[in-house]
Amino acid sequence: MNKVFLRWLYQELPGLVEKDVLSQEAADKIRQFYGEVKNPGRMNVGLVIFGTIGAFLIGLGIILLFAHNWDQLPRLSRAVLSLSPLIIGQILALWVLLKKPQSGALKESTATFLSLAVGAAIALISQTYNIHGDAATFILTWMLLILPLVYIMQASLPAVIYLIGITAWAGSNWDSPARAVIFWPLAAIIVPHLIWALRQEIYALRAAIVSLVMAVCVLFAASFSLGRNWPGLWVVIFPSIFAVIYFTGNWKFNQITTNWQKPLRFIGGMGLFVLVFQFTFKYCWQYLGSYSYGINRDISFIGLLADYIITLAIIATAVLLFYDNLKRKNNLVAFFGAAPLLAIVAYFLNMQSTFLPLLIFNLYLFVLSLSRIVAGFRLNNQSLLNTGMLMLSVLIIARFFDSDISFIIKGLVFIIVGIGFLMANLVYTRRLGGVK
C-alpha cells in the first residue's frame, strides 16, 4: 500500500479507537497487517532540486572564473584547469559514497554535478585545441562516461541527462539509420533504473520524472530511427508506442492518483487519443506514404534489420499487453489500447481504399467514447464520464466541420453537444445524490 495513505491511516487510528469506531484490537491488527512504514533513505525533493542547482551554479562559477583570464594562460595550463571541475565533482561524489551513502539527496546532487562536469571538461578541452565540432561524438562520449553513475550512485537526474543525450545523438544520426537504431539498446540500459525508481516509491517525483523523460525520448527516437524503409508505417508504430506507454502506466497500481503522478498513463492516453482522432480524417490516409520520413540513400541490410526487429518488437509488445489486459478483464484499459491492432488492419486495407480505414477509426472513436461514458455512469466516475463526453464531442464537431453543412446546422450541433455535456453531468450528480 502507498506509504502516504498508510501514514495517514496510522495517524487516524488512535482517534478512531478513542471514538469507539474501532476496537484497540482491530487497530493493532490493522497495524500488524500493513506493518511499519518503511523509510529507506527517503529523499527530500526540495533538497535534491536546490542541492543540484546549487552544485551546478558553483561549477559554472568555477569555469567562468577560469575563463575570465583564459587567454593569458598557456595552453597546457588551460587544458589541465579544464579538468578541475571534473576532479572536484569526483571527490565530492566519492565523499558522499563513503560518508553519506544513506542520503539520496546528496547522492543525486553530486552525481548530477559530476555528470555536468564531465561534459564541461570535454567541451573546454575541445575548445582549447580547436577540435572539430562533431556534436554527435561529443554527446555519445559524454553520455557513456556518466551512465555508470546512474547505477553506482542510484541517481535519477544523470539518467535523465543520459536519456536526453542519447536522444539528441540519435537525432543527429537520423540520416544514418544503422547508427540511429543504437538508441534502443542504449535506452534499454536505463530500464532497470526506471523499474527500481518505480518500486522505490511509485508516487514519488523521482519515478514520475524518469518515466516522463523516458516516454518523451522514446517517442522522439522512434521518429529518428524506426520504420525508415516502410513508408507510412508510422500509423502503426506510434499508436503501438503510445499503447505500450499507456498499458505500462496502468500496470499494477490501481489506486487513484493524479495525472502528474501517473505520467505514463497520461502521455499514453493523450497520445492514443490524438492519433486516433487524426486517423478519423481523410487526408491522413490519402497521403499516408508522403508523410513517411524514409530516406532515399542506400541503407545497408544490417541497419534495416535492426530497424525491422525493434519495430516488430514494439508492435508485438503492444499487442501482447492488449491481450494481457483483455485476459485480466481490464476491458476499459484494453479497449483504449486497441488502436495499434486497428491501425495494422487499416494500414493493409488502405492499400485498397481510404474509405475502410476511415470507417474503422470513426467507429472506433465513437464506440470508445461511448464506452467511457457508460463506464463513467456505472462506476460513478465523473472523470471517466467527462473524458468520454469530450472525446465524443470532438469527434462529432470534427465530422460536422468536414462536411458541407450549413452554419445553422453546425451551430445547432454545437448547442446539442453542449446540452449533452450538461445533461450527462446533471444526471450523474443526481444519481450520486440518490446514492447518498
Next chain:
Amino acid sequence: MKIKLIIGLFLFVCLAQIITPLSMIANRELVLKRGTQYKFKVAPVDPYDAFRGRYVALRFEEDYCLYTNRDKLNSGQQVYALINVDERGFAKFSGLAMNRPEKGPYIKTRLNYISGDKAYLDIPIDRYYMEEGAAPRAEKIYQQHSRGGKEDAYAIIRIKDGLAVIESLYVAGDKIEDLVKKE
C-alpha cells in the same frame, strides 16, 4: 563488501572520466610538439559571419583533391588525404588513399562528396577559438582585409600520423591575436 564493490566501480568510472579528456590533451600536445608544420590557405566561411561568438569559422581554400579513379566512394567514408607543398610554401591535398599511407604527410578525414573529378573533404579543422572580448576587433580586421581583395589568411597546422591540430591563424602575415592587440 557491497560498499567496497561500489567504491571500486566508482573509482574505475572516475578513471575513465579522467582518461578520456587527458588522452585528448595528450594526443594534441604530442602533435603540437612533434608534428610537422604546414601552411594551409584558409578562406573565411562568410566574411560577415566568420566570428560566431567565441570562434572563427574556417574553411580551407582548397578543401578538395583531384580524384579521377572511378571506384565508388560513399559520402562520409573515412579516407586519408595526402599532402604536398607547392613552390610558395603552401600545403595542398594531392590525392586520396583508402588505407593508411606508409609514409608522407597525410590527414585522416572523411569524404564530403564527389563533384566531377574533385573529391571534397570534410577537413577536421573548422574553427579557431579566440577570447570573447577580442572577437569583435578581430572581425573588423578580417573584414578590412577581405574587402581589399587581400584574402591572404592562412592557418599553421601541425600534422603527425594523420592527426591535424591548428596552431595559429595568420591574416596579412601577422598572427590574428597580435593584430587584435595592435588595433
